[in-house]
Amino acid sequence: MAKRDIQEVNAGSMADIAFLLLIFFLMTTTMDTDTGLTRMLPPPVLDDQEPPPPIRERNVFEVLINAQNQLLVERQPMALSQLRDAAKEFIENPLNLDHLPAKEMVDVPFFGTVPVTTNAVISLQNDRGTQYQMYLAVQNELQAAYTELRDEISRRQFNRPYRDLTSDEQAAVRQIYPQRISEAEPRNFGGRN
């Protein structure tokens, strides 16, 4: 039997083809990852549903935005730069003040029994004429208030920021600072449509 030479396939043009495809994908690619503020909407209110029981005033942190993008926080005008600290004080109630939310002792894993403002709710209401950027900025500040509080307690307890904790530890921190931002049913108050 004669040994046949195996012909080598010329693969030199493979690189060219691959380069061509590569350049095509380089051109069409958009590397922007989608980022944003994630929220849960409340389920729709049914007509025959009973209205929820009223929440005591000290447990509600009321934020209103009008059509001129001005803030009214707990009936006081406020600049956006102060909102974060005001929200933090409300959520945490560090001095146990009477007009800030009531605390309850709650058993939390890793922490033991700690006082938690269980019923605190941030209520956000805006006008139809409010600018979207302003609305998002307010949402952002409220989110930042929660993030900062969670980070502080995580560093104190675990010496790590919140996002580096394990999921169990994160759940415990979330139990101490549950994020409750409620958006009121839309109302048209004041100003243009």
Add this chain to the structure above:
Amino acid sequence: MAKFKKKKKGGSGAINTASLPDIVFMLLFFFMVSTTMKEVEMKVITRLPEATELSRLERKSLVTYIYVGVPMRQYQRSHGTEPRIQLNDQFATPEDIQSFIAQEREAMREHERPLMTVSIKADYDCPMGIITDIKQALRRAQALRINYSARQGDDLAYNF
């Protein structure tokens, strides 16, 4: 005069380029995987608002987009200059959202439907009225996970 010397026969040979296709293919696969084609043609102008506390939208297949903004110049004659909603390739009204969500949900795999996220890509200068209408429509459609699309900004952006 022999200015140009003849190459010696024993010089170093050609560099082996056999691994070049491999490297290029590796890059190619990276871009193929990371690429996202633009699925819709934008008909409204969406300049995203800025925020700092952003989270990332992880799985693209679970995300449905709603665009809100002023129609682009070539559509202003027919659709006006007030902010409008764009679903897929068409202008829409808040009433269309419910059927749009139902349709998108139908296209998903069954176990993924509860994880559906609606991303609202709205122009920063929109009035909240149209956003509120969208939110109410989404509530009726039981699409409760939403994401306000925003880009990373710095704290100094807030000079309201």
